[in-house]
Amino acid sequence: MEQRVSLVTLGVGDLARARAFYEALGWRTGAGPHDDVVFFQAGGAVLALWGRDQLARDSGVRDTGGWGGVTLAHNVAGPGEVDAVLEQARAAGARIAREGAPTFWGGYSGVFVDPDGHPWEVAHNPHWTLEEDGTVRLA
């Protein structure tokens, strides 16, 4: 198994609301207005929004509701950009779970939670390399 993630699918309760949220963050999709899955190109991978019940069935798992142990992160080039993305998320209706602040690991980050309860850490990590195209390198 190669060392990569191709697609992250977020189960949602209301597809139109979830799509509108990510579009309010500036994301663009080629999905039609009646598609039941919304795909966003996300760097070299894809982020999808799909009905949570369908996703649970398709994934062969039981949905216990709530958060299930997965947090996404969006890395940016500096603390000011962290705060800017958090403000954009707040304006789009996200709950801000943690305001931007220095972190114990020597970076700066905050967390927003999307309308379906999926948390995103927005982070500046000075120990990693963030390339022009958004690629993140551990070294």
Added chain:
Amino acid sequence: MEQRVSLVTLGVGDLARARAFYEALGWRTGAGPHDDVVFFQAGGAVLALWGRDQLARDSGVRDTGGWGGVTLAHNVAGPGEVDAVLEQARAAGARIAREGAPTFWGGYSGVFVDPDGHPWEVAHNPHWTLEEDGTVRLA
């Protein structure tokens, strides 16, 4: 907010077990034996393993246990590769939630669930472009 995911963090109950599982799939990390977070370079992004309790606290969410509406996918170049990765996951101790088979969307996929309950769809999608370096393009 740029259209990309930098990091996917999976909350785990037993870090050594989770790390051993991904290493058995052939993944390699630079983490030391006593690090409390294990980072894997995953294409142009990063996959992390971290204690689920710590991740919940850091993410500002309440953990309800079980699955929470996120499924990852690993795309490969053909049906044979789907089956090969599923066999590798089975041998590493994964539960196979869905054996490899043709899908309703015209591809071929199966699902394994890692030791902490995180599902991975392993998929061949003939409608998308899978580049040499693992980049997935919607068109």
